[in-house]
Amino acid sequence: MSDRYLDLVSGGPGKSAAKKLGLPQPVRLRRTDPGSVDQPLVPGPVLVLDDGASLPAADELAETLLGWDLDVRRDPQELAKGRRWGAVVLVLTEAASPAALAGPVLALGGVLRRLAPGGRVVTVSRRADDAREPAVVAVRQGVDGFLRSLAKELRAGATANGVVLGQDVPVGAPSAVGAVRFFLSARSAFVDGQLLHVTSADGVAPADWTRPLEGMVAVVTGAARGIGAAIVSVLARDGARVVGVDVPAAGEALSRVMNEVRGSALQLDITAEDAAERILVHVRERYGRLDVVVHNAGILRDKLLANMTDDRWNDLLAVNVLAPLRMNETFAEELGAGGRIISLASTSGIAGNRGQTNYAAAKAGIIGMTRALAPVVAASGATANAVAPGFIETDMTAKIPPVPRQVARRANSLQQGGQPVDVAEAIAFLASPQAGGVNGQTLRVCGQNLVGQ
Numbered sequence: 001m002s003d004r005y006l007d008l009v010s011g012g013p014g015k016s017a018a019k020k021l022g023l024p025q026p027v028r029l030r031r032t033d034p035g036s037v038d039q040p041l042v043p044g045p046v047l048v049l050d051d052g053a054s055l056p057a058a059d060e061l062a063e064t065l066l067g068w069d070l071d072v073r074r075d076p077q078e079l080a081k082g083r084r085w086g087a088v089v090l091v092l093t094e095a096a097s098p099a100a101l102a103g104p105v106l107a108l109g110g111v112l113r114r115l116a117p118g119g120r121v122v123t124v125s126r127r128a129d130d131a132r133e134p135a136v137v138a139v140r141q142g143v144d145g146f147l148r149s150l151a152k153e154l155r156a157g158a159t160a161n162g163v164v165l166g167q168d169v170p171v172g173a174p175s176a177v178g179a180v181r182f183f184l185s186a187r188s189a190f191v192d193g194q195l196l197h198v199t200s201a202d203g204v205a206p207a208d209w210t211r212p213l214e215g216m217v218a219v220v221t222g223a224a225r226g227i228g229a230a231i232v233s234v235l236a237r238d239g240a241r242v243v244g245v246d247v248p249a250a251g252e253a254l255s256r257v258m259n260e261v262r263g264s265a266l267q268l269d270i271t272a273e274d275a276a277e278r279i280l281v282h283v284r285e286r287y288g289r290l291d292v293v294v295h296n297a298g299i300l301r302d303k304l305l306a307n308m309t310d311d312r313w314n315d316l317l318a319v320n321v322l323a324p325l326r327m328n329e330t331f332a333e334e335l336g337a338g339g340r341i342i343s344l345a346s347t348s349g350i351a352g353n354r355g356q357t358n359y360a361a362a363k364a365g366i367i368g369m370t371r372a373l374a375p376v377v378a379a380s381g382a383t384a385n386a387v388a389p390g391f392i393e394t395d396m397t398a399k400i401p402p403v404p405r406q407v408a409r410r411a412n413s414l415q416q417g418g419q420p421v422d423v424a425e426a427i428a429f430l431a432s433p434q435a436g437g438v439n440g441q442t443l444r445v446c447g448q449n450l451v452g453q
């Protein structure tokens with residue numbers, strides 16, 4: 001779906017007019033270019049800052065970044081005239097009081113004007129709830145507020161996100177490093193102002209960072225179009241073999257999507273009692289294993305509650321939450337070490353949305369389901385996570401009338417709607433071996449939507 005306003009203000013007279021009139025100035029986001037294996041991870045040198053107490057952790061992370069061939073600096077003055085920083089990483093894991101923030105945060109402030117378009121700020125801190133000392137809890141929680149505010153100040157497609165480590169998770173843990181890499185990269189283009197919790201030291205770094213899903217088999221429901229079709233192509237790009245599921249009425253579109261990645265199509269309504277069993281039979285026959293399940297199929301049946309019919313309520317709940325719940329009873333048993341269940345939630349399930357009591361009940365339900373499933377699947381070395389998209393340019397959102405659509409797509413820090421590929425990239429990260437220490441979490445892909453937490 002095209003965003004004509006974004007096209008208009010992307011350059012030339014449109015750009016200067018928007019600036020003069022104080023109108024939103026969205027820019028084209030830095031996204032992964034599938035045609036280029038040489039695309040740099042970040043658009044310039046990376047500055048690693050710390051609060052003093054976190055110096056050893058910062059050194060360790062800087063070593064990892066050097067190992068990825070990044071140009072890593074520890075001194076803000078160390079940048080030649082005319083050059084711009086690609087990213088700034090703040091390591092704050094051992095900070096013991098809010099007083100510790102001043103040094104690294106003000107140093108960051110001093111270099112922000114030289115952050116490249118599409119640049120990144122990434123904080124690495126620890127979970128506030130794991131500490132007891134009030135000053136420690138205060139600084140950890142303080143990182144939260146700081147990060148979310150900074151993300152609202154950045155411009156030109158730059159983003160700020162945080163990695164929050166559980167108490168016993170070392171900074172070098174696969175998921176800590178994996179999450180930092182995801183946030184630095186173009187894969188996280190539409191993730192902004194988010195703090196992703198790394199809950200354990202589980203997970204493994206992939207043999208090849210460009211094909212982390214090599215050898216894995218994934219099932220994606222609702223694969224015929226929109227976000228589902230993008231998930232299929234990104235998982236395949238990352239090395240997975242993919243089975244796409246959709247209703248028989250979408251059979252032709254499904255075949256087209258699956259043929260493109262040489263995957264396999266399964267026509268099936270996920271509300272069928274035996275849906276999970278039929279998927280398993282199909283996957284076993286074709287590929288002999290199952291590693292990743294993506295619950296993406298979803299429908300909208302918007303109505304104010306005063307006008308809600310039984311059908312609208314029940315049909316929506318059946319597809320959007322009851323089917324994933326039922327299917328998980330089978331999949332949770334089937335998945336072994338490295339297994340992944342990833343479900344589509346929505347920012348409507350976090351903030352609520354007028355006319356969407358049914359949809360928000362289902363999507364909030366998905367967030368709860370994910371949290372509850374996490375410890376169950378962890379016993380066999382698998383994880384369950386969710387992704388909550390905000391406004392994404394698809395057939396679903398193209399149906400919103402023009403004026404509310406314009407308002408909805410500008411109401412985030414990046415002042416534009418996300419693309420299906422942005423949601424797919426987050427799912428591919430959660431599916432990857434390096435995300436094995438992220439469990440029970442909901443990652444928002446919403447450009448830091450103005451509504452919700």
Ligand code: NAD
Pocket residue numbers: 221222223224225226227228245246247250268269270271295296297298299319344345346347388389390391392393394395396397
């Ligand atoms: P879409 O309507 O374009 O695609 C949904 C797909 O699911 C369709 O191909 C449809 O045929 C399939 N499907 C519906 N019911 C099914 C069933 N019973 N069995 C099998 N397949 C079925 O939607 P989209 O915009 O690509 O959204 C994908 C997911 O992302 C949904 O869960 C949606 O709620 C969620 N989401 C979308 C947005 C957005 O802005 N587009 C925002 C938040 C969340």
